[in-house]
């Protein structure tokens with residue numbers, strides 16, 4: 001056999017031809033768990049391979065044996081015996097070999113390749129075995145010695161029995177889980193301080209890993225009949241990597257006199273792929289020296305009874321930093337698995353197929369080779385500096401541990417170059433949400449300690465629900481503020497938040513302390529999946545040099561003079577939207593004439609959902625400013641819809657204000673969001689590349705007409721995906737139009753028209769609104785739209801970089817602040833009759849009186865696009881009002897909800913409001929004027945249309 005395959009296997013792959021590990025998989029096509037093998041970047045679905053006749057060239061394979069691969073665990077396959085495993089494995093090596101003797105099985109069999117060979121990303125792995133029993137040993141002598149030094153003293157580090165027998169204990173099979181399964185921090189009893197006589201109860205504070213090897217059995221023994229030492233290897237099916245999670249504080253208190261119990265039984269993670277015993281044969285080496293004379297039942301003939309397996313463990317922190325913190329080797333064992341089995345059964349204990357045997361923690365003797373944090377932190381006495389910015393005594397919430405193992409040299413020319421189990425990767429979660437009673441205890445530990453002199457909401461379990469309530473939570477927080485005052489602290493998981501719910505308190509915190517509230521919290525899930533360049537837009541960046549630079553660039557590109565220079569684009573886009581409305585009215589009119597043959601009437605009403613038009617308006621403006629390119633198609637254009645949908649999806653995923661799981665490990669729902677995010681990322685990469693390529697082509701052809709092209713070339717993320725400019729502007733315009741279509745809107749339109757005619761009696765408003773904002777009532781209307789609809793009800797969260805003192809409370813740097821902008825914009829103390837839509841409230845406000853509402857946030861990280869957004873709104877409303885009558889839809893059931901943003905929201909988990917679908921009636925005011933206005937814009941913008 002050669003190590004080379006016709007399948008392209010990346011150099012260094014853990015799944016080389018020499019490995020062929022077995023696992024249990026599901027694929028989109030086969031949702032029932034069944035067997036597969038990993039090879040390179042692929043997985044061969046064994047059941048489908050078998051049904052395509054893949055095993056018909058293996059003589060010893062009978063057709064009933066196909067059924068072994070349709071089982072949801074490998075237990076039956078394991079029970080078929082080592083000889084069978086060996087034949088199947090070697091046959092599969094032949095199948096994938098470049099000099100395969102059975103090319104027709106797969107290589108030259110298109111149907112089998114299409115049907116059974118899948119890229120590994122399309123495959124989900126599951127617990128490979130039904131674990132019938134789980135016994136964990138303690139055969140890592142270096143680990144045993146280190147623990148002895150920590151808890152006793154170096155002279156008596158090893159217990160007297162230690163070298164005489166493999167020490168072990170019975171652990172729980174029921175909590176053995178496959179890599180990727182989140183692990184909750186267990187609750188239990190422990191001593192808060194050494195020497196205490198009374199225990200405390202709470203979440204474990206000393207959660208640790210144990211890097212181990214696990215062996216699965218493929219054969220049992222009868223009760224009362226011990227397994228002889230030199231036959232014991234014949235009972236082993238294969239090996240996995242094992243992380244025997246350990247609660248050190250619970251262990252220390254409970255273990256005397258009967259040994260570990262709850263400290264070990266909450267979870268043990270194994271890798272999904274079982275490396276067959278056959279695959280590891282070339283890697284036998286002698287283990288650690290044991291010069292104790294053993295009883296004959298433990299004397300193993302072969303000296304090379306353990307394996308030379310490189311092992312390493314990596315930690316990834318909640319904020320995405322990662323580092324390998326230990327590198328060790330499987331040969332650091334003083335007893336072999338055969339010796340463990342011989343000892344396990346010497347009293348007559350029967351073993352079963354599916355039993356799992358753990359080796360015990362494997363530590364080396366060199367620095368950086370310890371298999372647990374207990375050893376690295378000397379029992380928690382010192383902090384272990386894993387890297388310059390990762391320091392641990394024990395695990396913290398949100399840490400992910402990956403264990404890797406491989407054999408042989410990193411050189412694929414070597415036969416059997418590399419054999420390994422897959423990563424055993426696990427995220428640590430705090431205690432879950434299900435049992436709120438337990439939640440309380442986790443909350444004892446927060447990132448920021450309790451803030452003195454600041455009201456706190458005590459009944460914390462409520463918040464588990466509160467934050468799941470989506471659109472309700474601004475309301476719930478506002479309700480709580482009636483009881484606790486406008487500013488209070490809450491805790492969720494390990495995070496403390498300061499929430500502000502009134503106009504005055506937000507002004508005080510966000511504006512008076514703006515040099516302090518200048519940063520933002522970082523997101524976890526998002527950055528783990530989307531690249532960091534796509535994750536860190538300005539609106540999601542903490543305050544650092546890069547953010548400062550990007551914010552400054554954005555502010556310059558969006559300041560008054562810059563925005564004034566973009567008016568031709570706003571002219572074009574607002575015209576295109578209104579033209580589209582007019583075309584729809586006209587075609588509706590025509591249709592009705594042919595249908596009813598009624599006489600032509602100037603005031604024909606058509607009911608339309610104008611949202612797509614406003615979305616196109618905002619997106620095209622973004623694209624023009626960013627890429628010098630607009631989408632010329634209808635509002636249903638494919639690329640347009642794709643960008644709008646993907647950007648909205650990403651904004652929802654990235655929204656810190658509503659996706660609490662992004663920064664509260666407790667709430668992370670990892671796999672679903674990962675899938676979603678990587679799908680969005682793929683789709684996004686596609687059009688970003690398209691847009692960028694187009695821009696480059698135009699630049700090289702000298703035909704680009706963009707304004708801020710340079711920024712884009714440096715930062716492709718710039719144009720799209722700012723803090724919601726794509727969602728917020730269209731939502732505001734749409735909801736403003738919704739108001740106009742309602743009963744009050746009929747009066748408002750009259751009033752607005754009067755005011756407009758006062759300033760522009762000659763009908764020049766269409767054009768002049770591009771250069772000036774003279775209709776004060778319309779400006780006030782725009783502000784009232786922003787306030788009344790507060791389309792980002794919980795503003796983007798902030799983090800303070802310096803201590804903030806608020807009414808005697810000292811809020812330390814690093815605290816997360818939430819602005820309940822919705823509550824502030826409906827604050828009775830500040831606004832008269834806030835539930836009413838009243839543009840008048842924003843008339844006659846003296847210059848320099850500061851923030852008038854919080855729709856754009858406030859202070860140092862306030863929306864940089866507010867000026868552009870204001871201009872887009874003013875111009876679009878102006879033109880709609882003079883061109884069209886906005887009327888209630890004829891069908892009352894299709895009319896909008898006009899009570900406020902939370903009631904009309906279709907996507908409560910999003911960052912911004914996504915209005916529920918509704919229709920608005922439109923009627924042309926004056927065909928003649930319209931024709932002139934359209935001609936004006938067409939003349940002015942002709943050069944901009946390709």
Ligand code: HEM
Nearest residue numbers: 538539722723725728729856857858861862863864865869
């Ligand atoms: C009506 C439309 C819009 C609304 C309601 C809106 C609202 C907001 C809000 C509430 C914030 C958070 C501010 C804070 O933390 O205090 C924000 C941030 C931001 N917005 Fe807007 N926005 C709108 C349009 C736009 C547009 C059109 C652009 C760009 C062309 C834009 C670019 C940004 C950026 C870059 C940030 C992040 C600022 C930072 O973190 O420093 N927005 N926006």
Ligand SMILES: [Ca+2]
Nearest residue numbers: 136210244360
């Ligand atoms: Ca262990």
Ligand SMILES: [Mg+2]
Nearest residue numbers: 244264267268
């Ligand atoms: Mg365990």
